[in-house]
Amino acid sequence: MKTKIFLGLVMICFLLGSCFDDESSKNVEFLKPIQINDFSTSMELYVSQGGRLKIKTLAYKEGMDDAALSFEWKLQGHGQHETLGNTMILDTVINVPMNREAYSLLYTVTDTENELTVTKRYYLYVTGQYEAGLLVADTKDEQTSDLHLIIGKNFNRNYSKHEDDRVFENIYSINNGTKIGELVTDMKSVVAGYLETSIATEHSVEDLSPLDNFTVIRRNNDMFIKAFDGEFVVGGLNNCARGPYDVIAVNGHIHKRTQYEEATTYGVGMLLEDLTDDYYVTHYLYRPYNPYPGEGDLFGIAYDQKHHRFLAFPHFRSEDNLHIFRNTSADGKQDPNQLGNKECIYIGYGPNVTMYAVLKDSGTGLHEIWTFNMNADDKNRPDVITGCYILDGCPDIEKAHKFQSQAMEEVMYYATDDKVYAVLLTASHPQVLPKYEVNPGEKITGIQVVEYCEGKLEIPNTDKPGELTDLGASNHMMLVMTYNETTREGKVIVVPILSLGTGDLIQDKAYHREYGPFGRILKTTCYHTR
DSSP states (O other): OHHHHHHHHHHHHHHHHHHHHOOGGGGOOOOOOEEEEOTTOOSEEEEETTOEEEEOOEEEETTSOGGGEEEEEEEEETTEEEEEESSSSEEEEOOSOOOSSOEEEEEEEEETTTTEEEEEEEEEEEEOSOOSEEEEEEESSSSOBEEEEEESTTTOTTOOOGGGOEEEOOHHHHHHSSOBSSOEEEEEEEESSSEEEEEEETTEEEEEEGGGTTEEEEEGGGGBSSOOSSOOOEEEEEEETTTTEEEEEETTEEEEEEOGGGOOSBOSOOOBTTSOOOOOEEEEEEOSSOSSOOTTBOOEEEEETTTTEEEEEOOTTSOOOBEEOOOOOTTSOOOTTOOTTEEEEEEEEETTTEEEEEEEETTTOOEEEEEEETTSBTTTOSOSEEEEEEOTTOTTGGGOOEEEOOTTOSEEEEEOSSEEEEEEOSSSSOEEEEEEEOOTTOEEEEEEEESOOOOEEEEEOSSSTTOEEEEEOTTTEEEEEEEETTTTEEEEEEEEBOSTTTTOBOOOGGGOEEEEEESEEEEEEEEOOO
């Protein structure tokens, strides 16, 4: 027994000694990782079909010669499996088919000595030959229209200098074989799970496919679940919360559609709560943000010209109908159901989920602005209309023919033939300041405050006098459209809004950017690829 115990102790000592003597872990060599620096290149890339894609990277492994690294750029998806290059920097022409969804672009770097790899994935969107920019509709004969696309620094995040700006002219007639048969009255470009552009004239509406170079994919009755047999008068185009809900007015009635599961047709006209269609809408607007308002909150307003009243939109996804406002303003002075001689001539966005409606008294010519609170429950609360501004001290207001507002500032802009004014909505009789004046011989035909655009504006650098700095274009860009009747030339002029809330347009024209010449400009809209 003692012998067995002795042998057991000897074995334990032997094993312990083995553990303390094992220094094999000291011989482990940790391999240094492969590093990829792509200089903050976005994970989402956009390129037009047939366009050149260039991605600059620096791939290395500390202590290893670059010759020991191999590179592969591979494109996959939608039936495509292509190797685009085997160098550190990718510089190639993309000729795969256009697609609404992204391709996978895989960049693989391999340490050939140790057979180690690292792969980085990019999402590559291949669009038509046209990149994001500003769509311009114009007419040269006052009977037909055409479309042009301005691509450059002001409208596209991929451009950093104006020397690269370019204009694609007549893109509708070139790709469809004919001009638009009437004058364009409205346009919109929607990106929300799908990519589509729509244009309207007085008697037609068309959906265009930017992925197929703005060719017409459907028009008029093809776009409605129930065809129109007779009159077909198209009003404004609108979309809700930047898509995916589209709205259109035809013969004064509101039709809506979604783009879920390729539901590309508009439904029948919306009814009133009494299940009649006794209304005729000339101006309307859906709320731009917060697509899921509270129970009873307003989702938009419309002006019923037939009965001189405002109507309220229900939640877009509900089955409710248009309803008549149940309440006045808190003091009872503004009644959305009884406008008297007042006509609504504009509805636009305001801050904090509000909307502005500009009204003009047909008898006195007096202009007013009403503020509608979209977060108010019209059924129970008297605060649907929360403000009224009397524009009795506004110069040239009787000559105003265009109005614009946006959701980021309490300012209403209006344009006459030769000036743009800013109304600061801080008092019931607000202050008005002139902000822009056209060149001699030109007339203003339109203004647009651009709420969303991925371009950049060049403004004075306050920290470095004499130099320029970039300012994001969203909410800070006003477009002024002008026309010279003698030369028959139209222009788009980009005017930066320096600070929000003050209507502070940069008046020094050295900082404005002009595009043209076009014909008489009818409408503009920012075209987005994603």
